[in-house]
Amino acid sequence: MLLDQDVSKGTLRRPEQGIARHEPGAYRADIDGLRAVAVLVVLLFHTGISPLRGGFIGVDVFFVISGYLITKAVWQELQQGRFSLLTFYERRTRRIFPALVVTVAVTFVFAPLVLFPSERTTTVWTGLAALTSVSNLYLAVETLGKSGYFAADAYSQPLVNTWSLGVEEQFYLVFPFILLAVSGLGRRRAGAVVAAIALASFLFCIWLTGANRDLAYYVPLSRAWELVAGGLLVFLSLPRLPARIRDGLALLALALILGSAYRFHGGMFFPGVLAVAPVAGAALLIAIGSTGGSHITRCLALPPFVGIGKISYSLYLWHWPVFVGVALITARAPTIPEAAGLILASLVAAYLSWRFVEQPFRQRRIGRTAGSLWRQAGAAWCACGLLGLAIWHVAAAAPQTESDRLAAYLTYDDRDVYLRGTCFLIGYQQTVADFATADCLSPSVVKPNILIMGDSHAAHLYRGFEAALPQAHVMLAASSGCKPLFGAGGDPECVGLMQRMFERFLPENRPEVLILSARWADYDLPLVAETLRQVKDRAGIVVVSGPIAEYQRPLARLLAQVAGGRSDALLVGSRATEQAKWDHELQALVEASGAIYVSPYRLLCPNPETACRTMVGNVPLQWDYGHMTAEGSQALAEAIIGTGAIPGARAWQEAAP
Structure with a gap:
């Protein structure tokens, strides 16, 4: 990722007239230190046990650093009349390719030992795309093309982090030409053009983040402004402020970076406007330095x-x-000692890579000339390609085992099961206008009406109740990440859909049964009580479906590992523990409000010391961390009905022909 470290060691001269005037080869130790902050934030985030839920912003910091260093080097060479595109891309190749190709090759070799066939296929194509500097585009298409919205599991993609390399390399295919085109305009006018490009990319980023967050994350046009933000520092006259002000601004800059790492999380609309915080923090620290x-x-x-x-x-x-x-x-999050061990192992691997792979190429001990470098790079690409294609072919041609069959559910197609795109909206890709009201909310005049409201944990109940209660009319109103609660904030599309349901549909139609279901958390409890108070007269019966059993890794993968010889204890050790606590707290609150509570968790996991119910016949009951298959949904619906928690449901079942 990122960053050109091809800067020579040199002496940093005092800025003249309050303006930064670094020598062309000046080495900035503080920028290496900022790199350390960025990569450590990413590492702590990826351990899965640190409070830095937004550690992905480390990549944004890297983008700013890279934009600053590359723009500075190119602009100085242009002004001195010695810039060469061939030399520029040779430096990029020396910087990026050797360590990348070794990482990809080693990952390919070990992939058959830990990955199932579908995972190996994704890893092979991601690796080959990374070596071609397009892994970001491949992953964007792969994400959009997944049959299941929740199918993207980063923990089964060991090369997914190469997406940022693709963004950078695609940016640097274009940006040097822009600098070349404006090099004769003078510093101020050239800076104005670069600033206009940054603004256009930023506005596009805001729009695309709202329209499709996945694309905005991966597409270079929506990320370019972050690299250009660093580059703009080259064109600005930076005043030499008093030491106290510099200290205060540096503290603010570091707070923007670390605060973003702490406060941001994967459910937010990122990059968009939110990315301004870490980008500004990184740019400000570079400017102060x-x-x-x-x-x-x-x-x-x-x-x-x-x-x-x-x-x-x-x-x-x-x-x-x-x-x-x-x-x-391990099929679970690491403990603190294990996380420390992972970081230490990564540091050792990184040092060896830097010492024996990066340095020989950058110091021209290997690939001394541009021609020899290109030949070696081409040969390495071909070797990795052949290795990857061989692994892919073996995975595709090998007879399917029971483990492979179960692992195939990792790419489960949830579109028809969850009514995805019509009655279950993907909030950051769709608007309330996309909700198919005529298909999803048309009450029956001859059958009892059941309305299910909430997020994906409501959507996965739909097919089960429809199959279990053919004499009832089941309706669904759901949106991803959308709690069916009065006063809940968040995604405006979610808020809009829930307002429509609470304020218009329920008062006008009053279904016989209203089921509220979501991926509940402890902070939802106060709003649950208020919601139940508001809706108690807007439905015949109000039912709250509590948490379901969740796993730290996809259940389909765990079952495949068990089928391959691992102990059933894997199913217990990988089960998340928070749901059991929230289950009892939510039940007490719901029943105190006079509503009916059902516990999917306890129906599936009657004994917390043993494995939960995980299969329906030969089909996994759940396929990812917690969402149900169609068979699992029906099994859970029948279990809920069997408890008698929904008055009249058994009679509707018995009335079925």
């Missing part, structure tokens, strides 16, 4: 940070395959 520095930038220049910064590229590459390999074997 250019104009006299601060206590924080001097701290970043200390040897421990600089050392990690120097190996940050290899560390970024290697940590994720290491983390994924261990996660797939």
Whole structure:
């Protein structure tokens, strides 16, 4: 990922007239320290046990650093009349390709040992796309093309982190030409053009994040402004502020980065406007380091940070395959000592990669000329390609085992089962206008009406109740990540859909049974009580469906591992524990409100010391961390009806022909 570290060691001269005037080869130890902050934030986030839920913003920091260093180097060479596109791309190849190709090759070799066939296929194509600098585009298409909305499991994709390399390399296929075109305009006018490009990319990013967050995350046009933000520093006159102000601004900049890492999470609309915080923090720290520095930038220049910064590229590459390999074997989040071990192992792998792979190429001990470098790169690409295609072919041609059959549910097609796209909206891809009201909310005049409302954990109940109660009319109103609660904030499309249901549909239609279901959390409890108070007269019976059993890794994968010889204890050790606690708390609140509570968790897991119910015949009851298959949905619906929790449901069953 990222960042050109091809800067020579040199002396940093005092800025003249308050403006940053670094020599062309000036080395910035504080920037290596900032790299260390970025990569450590990513590593801590990826352990899965740190409070840095937004550690993915480390990549945004890398983008800013890369944009600054590359723009600075190219602009200086242009002004000196010695810029060469061939030399530029040779430097990029020396910087990026050697460590990447080794990482991809080693991952390919170990893939058959830990990945199932469908996972190996994705890994092979991701690796080959990474070597061609298009893994971001491949992953964007792969995400959009998944038959199941929830099918993207990063912990089965050891090369998914290479997406950021694709963004950078595609950016650098274009940006040097832009700098070349504006090089004769002078510093200010050229800066204005670059700023206009950054603004256009930023506005596009905001729009695309609202329209399709997945695409916005991967597409270079929506990420370019982050790299250009770093590049803009090259064109700005940066005043030398008083030391106290520099210290205060540096503290603010670091707070923007670390605060984003702590406060952001994967459910937010990112990148979009939110990405401004880490980008601004990184740009501000680089600017302060250019104009006299601060206590924080001097701290970043200390040897421990600089050392990690120097190996940050290899560390970024290697940590994720290491983390994924261990996660797939253990099938759970690491403990604190295990996480420390993973980080240490990643550091060791990164140092070896930097010392024996990166450095020989960058110091021209290998591939001394551009021609020899291109030949070696081409040969390495072909070798990796042949290795990857061989692995893919073996996975496709090998006889299917029971493990392979179960693992195939990792790509379960949920579209028809969940009515995805019509009655179950994908909130960040669709609007309330896409909700198919005529198909989803047309009450019957001859059958009792059951309305299910909520998020994906409501959508996965739909097919089961429809199959179990053919004499009833089952309706669904759901949106991803959308709690069926009065006063809940968040995604405006979710808020809009729930408002429509609570304020218009329920008062006008009053279904016999209203089922509220979601992936509940402890912070939902106060709003649940208020919601039940509001809806108690808007339905004949109000039922709250509690948490379902969840797993730290997809259940289909766990079952495949057990079928391959692992102990059933894997199903217990990988089960999440929070749901059991929230289940009892939610039940007490719901019953105190006079509504009916059903517990999918206890129906599936009557004994917490043993494995839950996980199969319906030969089909997994759930296929990812917690969403049900069609067979699982019907089994759960029948279990709920069997408890008598829904008055009249048994009579509707018995009335079925």
